[in-house]
């Protein structure tokens with residue numbers, strides 16, 4: 001029997017300027033006692049608006065400021081709070097780490113989870129999985145859930161106030177989505193939800209790429225001025241919903257394995273999405289994509305400030321490239337979804353070539 005097609009997504013997605021003022025209205029069906037797991041900046045950006053949304057309600061709210069990575073120890077700490085305080089709903093507020101920690105906490109405690117991204121730098125908000133890291137920051141594993149978050153709410157005004165570098169990184173994560181899904185579709189590989197890839201998923205992935213190209217530069221201009229425009233809203237949706245739901249149901253390939261490989265260097269500073277953008281260029285070389293397509297993607301990266309060279313990722317030696325290539329090809333990595341598979345040697349060559357073409 002061939003793979004059954006599968007499509008999953010958050011139950012509810014809300015986005016717009018000052019959407020947080022409607023937080024309670026939009027979420028009240030989920031429960032009456034709330035644990036907000038917040039990054040430090042996420043707390044500052046959202047607390048007052050969330051509290052305003054609860055005006056006149058006697059729901060219990062507990063805010064925890066969280067400064068760590070989505071590690072096993074942090075998840076244990078929040079599970080204890082949920083159990084002791086009989087929390088109904090876990091809310092992740094911030095970037096990927098706070099969101100992944102909230103999703104894992106809610107999953108283990110059997111509670112619904114709502115997600116409030118305060119930066120749109122990764123696919124974390126809408127996906128049905130968390131990325132778990134070791135305490136040294138290296139990639140540990142993906143943790144898969146039986147469902148996607150109950151709700152995702154993005155306040156575009158909050159995103160417009162966040163540093164533009166997060167928006168750019170999110171565009172990098174979103175850039176990989178179409179090309180990785182296309183590679184998985186070619187080999188009938190499974191999506192991140194272990195289902196066959198639907199036409200619906202591929203359509204979202206394609207729209208994601210088109211939206212980035214059409215609105216990316218104008219979205220950056222808006223974010224730099226801290227104003228919400230239709231172009232910024234389009235890219236917020238691309239980074240959050242189209243990219244997240246697209247990747248979840250479309251699958252990953254070289255671009256994300258390249259990122260996971262890079263975490264093996266330890267102490268790397270480059271944002272996830274910037275690595276995924278460069279990894280997308282590497283993937284296009286590995287799959288012998290038409291030169292025009294490679295140049296279109298590379299040109300897009302240049303136009304929005306995504307990296308096209310290794311130096312921009314802080315990678316300077318061939319020895320480091322060797323480490324990345326070996327780690328990116330370990331068993332279970334999404335790079336093995338590629339047609340004809342990829343060896344560490346082939347990946348090494350493609351990384352070096354992508355860098356040379358970026359420096360040219």
Ligand SMILES: [Zn+2]
Nearest residue numbers: 122123173276
């Ligand atoms: Zn990603």
